[in-house]
Amino acid sequence: MSKIKLSFSFLLSLLLVGMFSAVAFAAGSNPVVTPPGDPVDVKAGLVTDDKGKDNNYNTVDKSNANKTGSGVGGQTENFSNVIKSDDMVKNPDGTHGTQRTHGSYMNNTNSCASCHQTHTGASKNLLFKDGEYATCTACHDGTLGFYNVFTGSNSAGTFGGTHDGNMSVHLANGTVETKAAPGGNQNGTGNWEAEFTCASCHAPHGSYSDRLLHPDPNGMGNILVKDGGKRLENVPVVTDISAKVAAADVTYKDATGADVTINYVLYRSTIGTTVPAAYSAKGLITGDTVLQLMKWNGTAYVNDTDPWLHGYDFDAAHVKHYWTAFKDNTGKEVFDTDQLKKGEILGNGFAGVPASKATLVATVNSIVSGNVARGYVVKLDVSAPDANNVTTTTASSLWASKLANGSANPGYLANRGVAMSTFCSACHTDYLAGSGKETGTFDHAYRHTTTSDSYTCVRCHYAHGTDVTVMRDARGLTYDQIKADTTNYFPTVTDPTAREAVVKDYLLDKNPSSALKRYTNMAVCWGCHTSSHSEGTRNTDTYQYNPTPGVDTDRNGIEFDY
Template sequence: MGGFLEMSKLKISLSALLMLILLSMFGAFASAAEVTLPPNTGTVDNFGNTNTHKTHGNFQNNTNACANCHSTHNGENEMLVMKSSEYELCMSCHDGTMGFYDVTKASEAGVIGSHEMSASMHSVDSDLAVSAAPGALVNKSTATFECSSCHNPHGSANDRLLNEKVAGKQYGSNYNVTIVGYAETITKLNPVPIGTKAIKLNLVEDPAYADINNATDLSGLKIYKSSGIYNKPADGLTQSQVYDYKLNYSEFCASCHDDYLKNRENGPRADGVHYTHTTNSTKQGRSCTACHYAHGTDITLLKDTAGKTIADLQKTVAEGGKGWTEAQAKAYMKDVSKNGSSALKRFTNMAVCWTCHQSTHAIANTPGTSTYPGPLVPGGDYSGKNIIK
């Protein structure tokens, strides 16, 4: 019993020490243009240089990263993790407490957690089964849906630690894409080998962490922001690679939502009853993330057809807003769809449809013409389509 108490004290002491170390690191990063590592926050790397260790993957041969999440003798479950649940463990950093990436704040992935009004999240803190995913007619996985259902905490080839297998299936492939006019023919070729990037996101250095990104003694550590998947060749990518990454993103989602992946225009679902949008297409607006956020959404993230958020609507008219109060903006943006669920949508209500199907914006024809659209809804510039991936 005494030994157990001593180990418990040691566990608490190590956790407290780790917290102090990380807080001191953040203090140094925030206050110094030229980052200087505080005592005991670094380690000597494999090249003999003083550096920091990585929490997820790319571990040094003398790594101490295991202790961030695991307790050798006092783990809370069979994986020896230091929290009672996977969600609690991940959120001990990624709620903004210690991790650079705060999943409770708006990003290209959306938001996750508990939020106000029109909130819709992937429920990683429940006992939801993977097989309960909407559109999961073929997927019979009995696993519980958690953070690790999509992410690998020990690292992967992907920029955001995305798993290379989801629900037991390897989703990444290479494709041959032929486009003639509006017609698109897609042929799946070889699977992407495990350890090879199947999805590449368009990442840029986060200016909020400029000190870290400009430091020369942090093992090349960079803190990035993502603007989603690539739509055009850039940074040495070929058009074929862009097609592969985009198609694989939908394959990634379809590992759970397997019946929503379609390989033909307006094709019927596997049950032969319903019709759905084609999602395995290289065209703008056809990937899953064109309409949905991966983590989820709430009233602060939702947009209208003009691409405006509640924050935009509160700006003055001179600034491109409407000068509304916060209450007005929220009442306007509130999702009133069936069951009150925003279904992880980027756009509120059915504005997600109108954003792409802009031919319906012409509510009258200009006098003297037969085809030119007439006046649009006042205040709408319908720029939302420009942010569709």
């Protein structure tokens, strides 16, 4: 089990103990007592040094001329020392700036050196730390001004915490496989044997989503829709979308055994004098040819904007087959999404070919069907980046169209919450469901609704983890807020130390698990169901509700505007 050796802070050693205590719940396996790492490195509960765990650069052991790793892992607070992309020419006028570490790389980038060493990496993929988890947390532990994954946030929760605070976290250090996911499929399609790490959910080299959420979690972007993924197969190419194309119907059995029909076409057209914004943003102009994926919405075809994945596999004869590829009338793959090879322009849900590429245009005009692997996209309500490129997230925009005071939530957009639940269900496959009937991709049971913006995975759960310092009660109040509210919570307990203890006890989960709950105990239910249609749980005189305006004006409990 000692695959990853972490020893760069006492916090991480505590984290690993807690994470391993949680894996028994998450994976249904026996608890692992010994965390990864070498016990001889731990003295009196403190980690002494991490030099043996990576290929860091210092004045004694000059293992890397590019100084990868200098200034990370808690060794300095100097943000600018980290080798990433500072002082690089980035603008047409020759001015300098800072390039991005994760994605959007420029042609003169030096950002690769932030994480990789060309010849002396400490682990596979030439990472300068021993493993993906150690590499990511070397910067994302709060020492460099980046997002601190060990400090609670409204959007993701925390990887930190303590045993006595009921710590519960995603076990993302590579010691379990993806198939450990509750609600997942241990033997079915998908990349279930892969180690679960930070990169299982986040794409370090760039993403279509906010927070670098992975476009292909668990490999489900290239799994057929009927098996719970997003891949479409043998989609017909058409030049007329004035009416529904019956030949494009794909029928499969849903989780309840009922027939579900979806209808996708690949619309081939030549851009007219009015160039749609999505096409012009990619440099396409009048006269260029476009292949657009479209879905029948019941009355008309509308653009499907899921980005196309352009990975590939090899068959037994070592012939390369792209996940997204298009065939002529003989069944031969004649057009694919290898941009460097073919020169087409990819956008969200379409491929465009400039009119100047006459041979390629002729090839596109010959295709009759295609397979399309599609990526996952999740957009959050985020603020503008600050000086350290850090933004804040309003998590409630994923499920609340209105704030607690009744006004519109400015960050809410329809279907953002569903997109988040769909992302989570790439691993927690059976948990994307509606209530009131037996549902599930691989096994059937009655489940809570997660397929609407009102009820999403992140309304009840954090992504990283939780403990009493970030959990909430049914009114949506946190540890710090309750401590400060001496009028409504424990008014007779005024001593700061005693007050911290009583508030902690109030928020302590009495049934600790690895559920990553956003609300403590069954407040995760009571926060929404205080006005349930069930007669037995309607509000009574004993319901803990304060009618004072500004304190709690939402009779359904949860305050959304946080």
